[in-house]
Amino acid sequence: MRSDLPSFPLSLLPTPLHPLPRFSAWLDAGVEVWAKRDDLTTLALGGNKLRKLSFLIAAALAEGATDLVTTGAIQSNHCRQTAAAAAKAGLGCHVVLRGQPDDRPGGNVLLDRLFGAQIHWAGSPDTQPLMARVLTDLDRQGRQPYGIPLGGSTPVGAAGYAYAWMEMAQQAETLGAAFDAVVFATSSGGTQAGLAVGAGENGWEGEIHGISVDHSAGRLETLAGPLTEATAELLEARRTHPIVVHDSYLGGGYGVVGEPEREAILALARSEGILVDPVYTGRALAGLFDLARRGFLKGRVLFWHTGGTPALFAYEAELAA
Numbered sequence: 507m508r509s510d511l512p513s514f515p516l517s518l519l520p521t522p523l524h525p526l527p528r529f530s531a532w533l534d535a536g537v538e539v540w541a542k543r544d545d546l547t548t549l550a551l552g553g554n555k556l557r558k559l560s561f562l563i564a565a566a567l568a569e570g571a572t573d574l575v576t577t578g579a580i581q582s583n584h585c586r587q588t589a590a591a592a593a594k595a596g597l598g599c600h601v602v603l604r605g606q607p608d609d610r611p612g613g614n615v616l617l618d619r620l621f622g623a624q625i626h627w628a629g630s631p632d633t634q635p636l637m638a639r640v641l642t643d644l645d646r647q648g649r650q651p652y653g654i655p656l657g658g659s660t661p662v663g664a665a666g667y668a669y670a671w672m673e674m675a676q677q678a679e680t681l682g683a684a685f686d687a688v689v690f691a692t693s694s695g696g697t698q699a700g701l702a703v704g705a706g707e708n709g710w711e712g713e714i715h716g717i718s719v720d721h722s723a724g725r726l727e728t729l730a731g732p733l734t735e736a737t738a739e740l741l742e743a744r745r746t747h748p749i750v751v752h753d754s755y756l757g758g759g760y761g762v763v764g765e766p767e768r769e770a771i772l773a774l775a776r777s778e779g780i781l782v783d784p785v786y787t788g789r790a791l792a793g794l795f796d797l798a799r800r801g802f803l804k805g806r807v808l809f810w811h812t813g814g815t816p817a818l819f820a821y822e823a824e825l826a827a
């Protein structure tokens with residue numbers, strides 16, 4: 507696999523990899539759970555998007571970009587990390603968010619503002635028309651905008667997770683920790699595509715379980731499958747790992763906190779002092795509980811913590827009770 511894709515430094519790597527002994531005992535399902543702490547990537551309270559943005563920003567700078575333009579949900583972790591990364595790279599930042607300004611303020615929206623991003627409210631779930639307009643307006647003003655699609659899930663962005671797999675595999679080898687399965691939150695498919703390329707290249711034989719937070723398994727496989735192929739081609743990787751998506755944990759829909767997410771947040775917080783978020787990692791951990799309790803996970807299981815914890819502060823009403 508190519509290892510020379512240009513990157514812009516946003517994180518001090520590697521992120522920690524460690525066991526969760528009290529959490530594994532609490533789960534009591536015969537599995538030993540470990541965490542890969544991508545909630546501790548360096549900027550902006552961390553998260554998986556910084557790994558993608560390192561490569562996307564290098565590409566933007568190579569094209570002479572002056573501004574980043576991206577999009578997401580109101581409480582988008584991707585937009586928050588893009589805003590911080592743009593600040594560090596000396597670029598302007600425009601984020602196009604679904605919904606209205608007062609739908610769910612605080613959390614990531616507050617941080618978008620602190621990092622100096624200009625927020626554009628789409629007023630609807632479809633942000634593409636407004637994103638296109640923002641790009642055109644910046645062009646007309648003589649700027650050089652660089653558009654980053656939802657989640658930064660392009661082959662260049664997903665490459666960040668192929669390299670992340672290699673980082674984790676090296677740590678696991680040093681620690682003598684062979685994993686039987688990996689569980690993580692999947693949505694726009696970029697993290698999953700990158701992991702599939704890294705694990706394939708590595709010849710790993712365990713299972714990668716993507717817990718969907720919003721899409722049906724079929725839809726996500728349609729997103730992640732071609733992205734995996736394109737990322738493998740970009741990186742000249744020889745093999746890819748199968749894409750497995752679980753869509754049984756969608757509960758009340760995207761961003762709706764139910765009892766499984768609450769249980770997951772409280773269990774990890776009270777056994778290990780580690781936070782997961784209400785939208786992504788809480789749902790993925792709830793999926794891990796269920797798969798483990800039903801006997802679908804065995805041995806040593808890696809929970810790949812993809813971040814998202816600032817969104818906790820936008821869900822006070824649901825979580826404080």
Ligand SMILES: Cc1ncc(COP(=O)(O)O)c(C=O)c1O
Pocket residue numbers: 553554582583584657659691692693694695696697698783786787812813814815
């Ligand atoms: C905390 C967190 N975990 C997981 C994901 C899913 O990553 P991907 O969009 O690459 O599927 C996201 C995406 O926004 C996220 O914010």
